[in-house]
Amino acid sequence: MFYHKKQLQYFTPPAKPDAAYAKKLQELIGGSFGEMTVMMQYLFQGWNCRGPAKYRDMLLDIGTEEIGHVEMLATMVAHLLDKAPVNMQEDGAKDPVVGAVMGGVRPRDVIMAAAMNPQHATVSGGGAMPADSVGFPWNGRFIVASGNLLADFRSNLHAESQGLLQAVRLYEMTDDPGVRDMLSFNIARDTMHQNQWLAAIEDLKSEGFEETVVPKIAYEYGKKENAYQFWNHSEGEESAQGRWAKGASIDGKGQFEYVANPQPIGPEPNLPQPDPKLHGTMK
Amino acid sequence: MFYHKKQLQYFTPPAKPDAAYAKKLQELIGGSFGEMTVMMQYLFQGWNCRGPAKYRDMLLDIGTEEIGHVEMLATMVAHLLDKAPVNMQEDGAKDPVVGAVMGGVRPRDVIMAAAMNPQHATVSGGGAMPADSVGFPWNGRFIVASGNLLADFRSNLHAESQGLLQAVRLYEMTDDPGVRDMLSFNIARDTMHQNQWLAAIEDLKSEGFEETVVPKIAYEYGKKENAYQFWNHSEGEESAQGRWAKGASIDGKGQFEYVANPQPIGPEPNLPQPDPKLHGTMK
Amino acid sequence: MFYHKKQLQYFTPPAKPDAAYAKKLQELIGGSFGEMTVMMQYLFQGWNCRGPAKYRDMLLDIGTEEIGHVEMLATMVAHLLDKAPVNMQEDGAKDPVVGAVMGGVRPRDVIMAAAMNPQHATVSGGGAMPADSVGFPWNGRFIVASGNLLADFRSNLHAESQGLLQAVRLYEMTDDPGVRDMLSFNIARDTMHQNQWLAAIEDLKSEGFEETVVPKIAYEYGKKENAYQFWNHSEGEESAQGRWAKGASIDGKGQFEYVANPQPIGPEPNLPQPDPKLHGTMK
Amino acid sequence: MFYHKKQLQYFTPPAKPDAAYAKKLQELIGGSFGEMTVMMQYLFQGWNCRGPAKYRDMLLDIGTEEIGHVEMLATMVAHLLDKAPVNMQEDGAKDPVVGAVMGGVRPRDVIMAAAMNPQHATVSGGGAMPADSVGFPWNGRFIVASGNLLADFRSNLHAESQGLLQAVRLYEMTDDPGVRDMLSFNIARDTMHQNQWLAAIEDLKSEGFEETVVPKIAYEYGKKENAYQFWNHSEGEESAQGRWAKGASIDGKGQFEYVANPQPIGPEPNLPQPDPKLHGTMK
Amino acid sequence: MFYHKKQLQYFTPPAKPDAAYAKKLQELIGGSFGEMTVMMQYLFQGWNCRGPAKYRDMLLDIGTEEIGHVEMLATMVAHLLDKAPVNMQEDGAKDPVVGAVMGGVRPRDVIMAAAMNPQHATVSGGGAMPADSVGFPWNGRFIVASGNLLADFRSNLHAESQGLLQAVRLYEMTDDPGVRDMLSFNIARDTMHQNQWLAAIEDLKSEGFEETVVPKIAYEYGKKENAYQFWNHSEGEESAQGRWAKGASIDGKGQFEYVANPQPIGPEPNLPQPDPKLHGTMK
Amino acid sequence: MFYHKKQLQYFTPPAKPDAAYAKKLQELIGGSFGEMTVMMQYLFQGWNCRGPAKYRDMLLDIGTEEIGHVEMLATMVAHLLDKAPVNMQEDGAKDPVVGAVMGGVRPRDVIMAAAMNPQHATVSGGGAMPADSVGFPWNGRFIVASGNLLADFRSNLHAESQGLLQAVRLYEMTDDPGVRDMLSFNIARDTMHQNQWLAAIEDLKSEGFEETVVPKIAYEYGKKENAYQFWNHSEGEESAQGRWAKGASIDGKGQFEYVANPQPIGPEPNLPQPDPKLHGTMK
Ligand SMILES: [Ca+2]
Ligand SMILES: [Ca+2]
């Protein structure tokens, strides 16, 4: 069960509105690696967790923190949308260059209206939306909760890596001191969260998980002769220069092998003829 | 530019058709972590790669291999769909138990028709589809190619971890020797690919990438006092028992700190009043 | 900022697992009117709210409660998925009727495997998913937060009406006493929430909102002669019997009028010829 | 069965083309609350209606009218897209300010090309699309037809409320007299349709439906002690000031109660351990 | 503007309900090539049509007919959903084989509940949905209206071909005389519509359209030396045996040429180094 | 199984970067008729093909070529995104007209940032994405592989027609000599592929396929009296002027008939009353 405090985890208002930046910032709310993704991913992983209590608690702690991150960013978007150009008919043909050709409106409004997400005016009335920077809605396929903590923590590490990278890029894309101050908090938390998943993976290993996901079962079921081969599917062998092409495999169970000129092992496909009731084309 | 050989990389036909299993197996073709995902993810990462040649070549090698994995699985689905119950009117009320209440058709057909994906008959005419096991279509938001190889290789590691886990689960869900033999090859390749991304991450580090994504810039931009704190957003402190709650951070730049009773740092939100032209509700 | 308590708002475990029902119950988690929808809808409406404090607080209170409803249902789904038939090769051809034709497995497993969502095994490993009962993912277009509280409270009333209806239908679709006990709590909360939105609409009206959304501006901009007409677009006049066809309009600004034989007011379309550079077909 | 007349229900051509506005206007065609939504929602509700004939007829009347609204808006979009900047290579660096830095094209074209939906040129060749103002396609999850008329009429009331609000916002966002004249008709019809659903809800009540959806069954199944409580999930009690917090419930069956400091009623979750075949993490 | 008549274009009720078939039949309503697709495709093509009046009129005639096809199929689905197993607790463990293991319910209900779309009970209350046979919603990307009539008529021909094929497959999948009688009408109309688009393409040609889309402009802009080559991207030359590999091209402007061993004409990619502000991986 | 060569099939780098055009060009990568569509469509048709070897080989040849087309376009997008305005804080208020009102940044950057896809900076770091020109992701419902080659080749012909049309439109929308040179190759290949599908359809016919899809079975199952009628669903008879309204049907099996004033053949719908457990509205 959940509770709310009215203060934001961290916040500084922007120095000035910027509807075009509000559109871009939506990526951190509803994008593939936005705060809705990490919020939902950690909550579902926590709710579904059947492993030791410390992992479940940790997942729900961070998932709960992330709800507050959506809240911070939604608040920022609302501030940035203040004074967005939602009214085109005023102000006349004052500008001698752009205004004239646009039919008599202020150039700032014309350009800002071109740059902003129109739904920020028409649909949300100046509020944030559960969508990314091109307006594509967040959806449940963005997250994973598999029940296997090593597989999932790798997903989490990856999501925080992409999210941090995007936050840094967005930090560069503005010089508004308020936005930058808030993003500096987000970047700090993403830094922690990257470290946190690396630490959690360390913990899993120290408690008996191996370097890879389901190694024993993969070893039992997998075709061993193909389990450590790199297949060179192209002309040229630049790919032979990597760690993946020689030496002991990372899981310590085999030797990497570079197959320079790989050939198919399987036969040509030979599909059964279709049921005539399907009216497919037959031989 | 790409070329094709008619033989499959690996293949064993199933011992018998099984349309219900064909539906489940679609997860490995068009699911979030299916072969279409890794194929497209590695190809786009390769095409967009501006880093050293060995990475680009390696990405395109493995991406090219994965096209062949979609091919193998599509071929398997076509075999499994052979003799699917696409014709309900024959055979009459022969079965005394189930048949009678179903209006006179064979129980195997009734149950199999309940279990199979109807589009495998109606839409694809007995062929594989670019969709997952509930029929949801593969889509481009399943993949990522950010231009930052560490962030992307973590995504790849995660995708192969989930994919391998799913392949193992599907292996358990059948006892068909042909399907199991083919999946044992897939499991072996997934094992290699897990190892490969771990190795590739090792390479990135040995060549100057640090443990975390954009650490220097995150350090410069990020609010340092919050960069290594774990916030306990719940009653109870089970989450204090993890590696993430104490000791040096994994990136070596700070000390983990456990904030047992975290309080907001920010103010209550104070949104600007909306433009009257938007007809939102005002204070 | 948000906090978590480990206990569930309400919960009774199911008397027995039922993977087929778990699939159906997903509708209340990730369906158009499931708990994810009301949770996200109320939170975004609260975060974007620029109206009086009592509405904002109320929206965030109920939105926060709804996070806990997702938690309850996710927990129920995990219980229901216990002992799901994820392993088909055991137990042999014990059943003389169904087992034989299915290739030697227990009929309960065959039927349950046909009925369950395969992703509940393969993807989530026995956990709930952010998707509906056919596996379609929850997405951000399911919610609305327009900035106009009357419009949005009507959406909320509607969502709770549909959600309650679905909960009642699902209550009928099981006889498991644990599931029914938990759903009786959900039904009670949905009952409150229906009443709550009706009450909140009353409040808006008593504070100056009118019966309809933006009536003054609609009156100013709208073509008055068409603002209270019912157009009968079909043969037969059954539709003349409703309240909408005669008497004072509900907003008190006009009289309903029944147009029995409506004719177009506009001209035939006369599109400009296309730019030749578009290579469209011209007259 | 349906018939068509060639004249539009209402129409005035725009005074001048405006491809940027055409993009915004798509919201009223293919957005969540656009004309495709109300058209499809009313038609499906009508087709599925098993209630009294007057409701079925009325639903199909208004659904049929809405097809013509899509037609009107599609025609408007085609007019607005006339002379869209689909050809960038002409006219050279005539403009001393913007043109120079853009590489020699007319500033109006550059800005308009930035603002327009590129698919309006490339994909539709100057025609309307079944998508919203960010290009996201209309989809079937936008509508509801539950078989329960009170629940559905609330949905209809809500859809017309949001649609009217958006039409008014779009009216403000242009000063083109043709567009405004057409929108004044749409605003009038939306006004009628808001009133119509309010009237239809009145009718349902006068014919025996109660204030809320399935009240008898909810009363029978629902946990009565929780059916009229407002739970305050946050610090601070602004939410106690609303109608929903005290007095008789709107359905007249209970008294609203404000739970100022709510505590969980349920236990901590205690999930069963996963099937080992799923390779999830166990305790 | 549109009108409705209450009778269906054609209809025969099913002899008996069949919720499992109702799920399958949804493909013809909301699938990629269902009636919603052809309805919307022809209407949008008609509304956007700037060519001769006979094409515009014909497109709107057939689009208007297709609305009635959705109506027929929706009516059929409602009939088929009659007596669907929405109530599981009755009837007890009467069946000695299946009932026992399912916990005491009628086997027909268990199997039918496994086979039906759960949303047909929970969401639509026994009505049709704007979705396909796996519950995926119809969406606007299923249709095309490009402004070029030859390109679009080919799309129409293709849609009717797939739709007819699916209708025939679904005809085989039932033996209900009512369903078959209605489908025989749909199959007849699809037959007409296939012929209609073939005839319309003939008309376009007789009025000056050539065999291919934009041939003059393609000839002017296209690299002529590659415009009639078949590239053999695989080992083996079975593909040399087709009409596409030799002889005059169909457009009469060139000679087909079989390139047995094709080699790249382009260089290796040489991407510019990324902007350092993007923190991508550099060489 | 597949192989890669590092050279591109064809390529010329753009003369200068143009992030706005990169956004538009995405249509040819991930749009409904982009290269991902034809690549996936031909590969799935090939993998599912159970007809003569020459068709299967041909499908896989062209599908394999199309992978290389995605590669060419992805490379072009990366070049066009070079020097995209990802950094807004530099350069100050140098421009007297636009810069001043925008808060002190270069007008080119402001306009280009308004025009570009923000994900090209934030998400892909300057690389191509598997999405169309409005950022909507490519998805599996864009393709078809039905098992019936005539139906599918018509789909292919249609896809190449639309794709060529879009390529020609995009050719007009730039004057960059590099982009135009590459597109001239794409246009040539699309020309070939249009001819190829026309030729393949010729081959199917010469080998026994008839003019239409499943004509024998449609003739057997279809209601013959409705199989060649054109129904005029509107006032006015412009649609009587087409080839589809008179003369022998294209399949040679009937005579086109123009039904000028069509009337319903079916009854009014008469739906069964709903199961009370569904709580739908009854008569
Ligand atoms: Ca975060
Ligand atoms: Ca693979």
Ligand SMILES: [Ca+2]
């Ligand atoms: Ca709830």
Ligand SMILES: [Ca+2]
């Ligand atoms: Ca309307």
Ligand SMILES: [Ca+2]
């Ligand atoms: Ca039809």
Ligand SMILES: [Ca+2]
């Ligand atoms: Ca191509």
